[in-house]
Amino acid sequence: MSSVNATIVADPAASCDTDLAKGPWNFDLAPGYGPGASEYDVIPDPTVRPGQLPVEYQRASEEDLHRRISAAKKALGSKLVILGHFYQRDEVVQYADFVGDSFQLANAALTMPEAETIVFCGVHFMAETADILAREGQKVILPNLAAGCSMADMADIDSVTACWEDLEALYGTEPDADGKVPVIPVTYMNSSAALKAFCGEHGGIVCTSSNAATVLEWAFERGQRVLFFPDQHLGRNTAKAMGISVDDMPMWNPRKPLGGNSGDDLLSAKVLLWHGFCSVHKRFNVAQIEKARIDFPGVRVIVHPECPMPVVDAADEAGSTDYIRKAIEAAPPGATFAIGTEVNMVNRLQAEHPEHTIFCLDPVVCPCSTMYRIHPGYLAWTLEGLVNGEVHNQIIVEPRIAEHAKVALERMLAALPKPIAKGDPHD
Ligand code: 13P
Numbered sequence: 001m002s003s004v005n006a007t008i009v010a011d012p013a014a015s016c017d018t019d020l021a022k023g024p025w026n027f028d029l030a031p032g033y034g035p036g037a038s039e040y041d042v043i044p045d046p047t048v049r050p051g052q053l054p055v056e057y058q059r060a061s062e063e064d065l066h067r068r069i070s071a072a073k074k075a076l077g078s079k080l081v082i083l084g085h086f087y088q089r090d091e092v093v094q095y096a097d098f099v100g101d102s103f104q105l106a107n108a109a110l111t112m113p114e115a116e117t118i119v120f121c122g123v124h125f126m127a128e129t130a131d132i133l134a135r136e137g138q139k140v141i142l143p144n145l146a147a148g149c150s151m152a153d154m155a156d157i158d159s160v161t162a163c164w165e166d167l168e169a170l171y172g173t174e175p176d177a178d179g180k181v182p183v184i185p186v187t188y189m190n191s192s193a194a195l196k197a198f199c200g201e202h203g204g205i206v207c208t209s210s211n212a213a214t215v216l217e218w219a220f221e222r223g224q225r226v227l228f229f230p231d232q233h234l235g236r237n238t239a240k241a242m243g244i245s246v247d248d249m250p251m252w253n254p255r256k257p258l259g260g261n262s263g264d265d266l267l268s269a270k271v272l273l274w275h276g277f278c279s280v281h282k283r284f285n286v287a288q289i290e291k292a293r294i295d296f297p298g299v300r301v302i303v304h305p306e307c308p309m310p311v312v313d314a315a316d317e318a319g320s321t322d323y324i325r326k327a328i329e330a331a332p333p334g335a336t337f338a339i340g341t342e343v344n345m346v347n348r349l350q351a352e353h354p355e356h357t358i359f360c361l362d363p364v365v366c367p368c369s370t371m372y373r374i375h376p377g378y379l380a381w382t383l384e385g386l387v388n389g390e391v392h393n394q395i396i397v398e399p400r401i402a403e404h405a406k407v408a409l410e411r412m413l414a415a416l417p418k419p420i421a422k423g424d425p426h427d
């Protein structure tokens, strides 16, 4: 019963969304999920729409799926590599050849040219990135096309282009006396390939939560200010730790004229923050941290920088998923950690480190509901398809978009991870 899946099935009321307990095939048919991010990707045939997985996979028992996945993996051998994000459920992570954060998975995709196919057990924007970085002829598969990211879908290319036109009208396009352009676009990895391409075409860059500080330094060497999308929290937390005042970080709401700002606010801005957020990380709050400190005196509180600023301020440290993992690994036995990130990862850390006490700050079970859509049934279906010479759910980024997105991604890969707040397990 240690897996999040088993907990949700046993007690739907213990989770943040009772829809999660509906069962994967019905859950996929529910409205309100991504990936809007796939708007410009080519959708190849045959593509099974969510909820249309052949019934033999829907009806298969856990044991049967395990046997079929293991057999297909063995048959495919080194032609296949399975990548899994830290937030992926245990039932799927057990088959991954490499588990990591977004930055590491982007690198992993690059360093496995011998594999013919990368099956990405993460979310849509991660698979798109792998396709952009993959070598010619390498295929990337996302086992369930409904595994999007609600945050990534909060910024789309039309709204960002409209914002950019407004900013150009206000700031002009000429560099200042130091050669710095008026504004540099920075997109979080959690965004569509089209937005990464926008950054590549406009002198910008991609960041992940592990290298956001390095990326902002890169941007301020080249520009007077930054337009950061889609995650307001990562942008705010990172810029604040660099000494930028929150007063100089207006929010851009794409539904309002000039993003809801006055021209003067925009002229004095250092960082323009897009109105986006992660629904998992916005659940963390300061009261949870205060309670953890009362219940566990001496507890070390580490949160992901997608959490709201007051939460990051109240924590001891903030860092990417890999930062959190390394901090726990480096601690002497007997430490207590309260973690503010996705629950699958926190539970796994707890299981891997019985020498520590590790718990999630949020008492409610709240997995990343889109990553959760990669059920073993989808994995079995895609792997058995490959064994039979059929490619299901391939992610294909349009070449014109991929070309520009690659420019921004290569800039990102050169920007090494660096902590946002205190402590540095990367050293
Ligand atoms: P990391 O880059 O830390 O892996 O985070 C990815 C993510 O989606 C967090 O919500």
Ligand code: SF4
Binding pocket: 087, 123, 148, 149, 150, 151, 152, 190, 278, 279, 280, 281, 342, 368, 369, 370, 371
């Ligand atoms: Fe997107 Fe949040 Fe899930 Fe990360 S945890 S993939 S930001 S919805």
